Amino acid sequence: MATTRKKKEEHCVMHPSKENTLLCLNCGWTQKIDMPISIPMFGAITKQFGKEHRNCPKTWQLPEPPKFDAQLTKEQRIQQWLTTGRRGVSSNTMLQVIERIRCVNGSTSHPWDPSDFNRCHLLLQAVPELREGFPLLAATSKPWKALITHWDELTAMLLEEQRTKQYGSMYERMRELIDGVPRGKMFDKQPA
Ligand SMILES: [Zn+2]
Numbered sequence: 001m002a003t004t005r006k007k008k009e010e011h012c013v014m015h016p017s018k019e020n021t022l023l024c025l026n027c028g029w030t031q032k033i034d035m036p037i038s039i040p041m042f043g044a045i046t047k048q049f050g051k052e053h054r055n056c057p058k059t060w061q062l063p064e065p066p067k068f069d070a071q072l073t074k075e076q077r078i079q080q081w082l083t084t085g086r087r088g089v090s091s092n093t094m095l096q097v098i099e100r101i102r103c104v105n106g107s108t109s110h111p112w113d114p115s116d117f118n119r120c121h122l123l124l125q126a127v128p129e130l131r132e133g134f135p136l137l138a139a140t141s142k143p144w145k146a147l148i149t150h151w152d153e154l155t156a157m158l159l160e161e162q163r164t165k166q167y168g169s170m171y172e173r174m175r176e177l178i179d180g181v182p183r184g185k186m187f188d189k190q191p192a
Pocket residue numbers: 024025026027028029052053056
C-alpha cells in the first residue's frame with residue numbers, strides 16, 4: 001500500500017535547478033520553501049504538496065538540458081564543434097591532447113578563467129567521451145592536473161555562477177588551483 005502511494009507521488013520532486021523548491025513534474029507547479037525550517041515542518045509541507053498534486057494530470061514538461069546529438073558519432077560531433085563550437089586555446093588543447101587533432105595555433109594552455117573553462121565545459125557537453133582522456137591532460141602540466149582533479153567542483157561553480165549571475169568565487173578558486181594562491185588573498189579588496 002505504502003509503496004503504491006509513494007509511486008503515485010514520484011512526480012513531486014526537489015527542483016533540479018532552483019534552491020529549496022518543490023516541483024511537480026506533472027503540472028510544473030513550484031513551491032519555494034524558506035530556509036531555515038524545522039524538519040517536521042519541512043515534512044509537513046512536502047507531504048501536503050504531494051497530496052495536492054497526487055492526481056494532477058501530465059500537462060507539463062521539464063525543459064531538457066542541452067544534450068549532444070546521439071545520432072552523430074564522436075568524430076562527427078568533434079567535427080561539428082571544430083566548425084561551429086566556441087573555441088579557445090584551452091578547449092582546443094583538450095582536443096589536441098586527447099584526440100591528437102592538431103588545432104592549437106601556438107602553445108597549448110589550460111583554462112585561465114571561467115570563460116575558458118566554460119568553453120571546455122561546452123566541448124565536454126558536445127563530446128562527453130573526452131572525459132576518458134582526462135588523465136592525458138592531467139599529465140601535461142601541474143595546472144591541468146589541479147583543474148582536472150577539481151573538474152566537477154568547478155563545473156558546479158560555473159553553473160551556479162551562470163544561474164545566480166554572481167561572479168568571482170570561481171575565478172578565485174581557479175587561481176588558487178592554478179597558482180596555489182590561497183582564497184581571499186587574491187584581491188586587496190574582495191570583488192563586488
Ligand atoms: Zn501538479
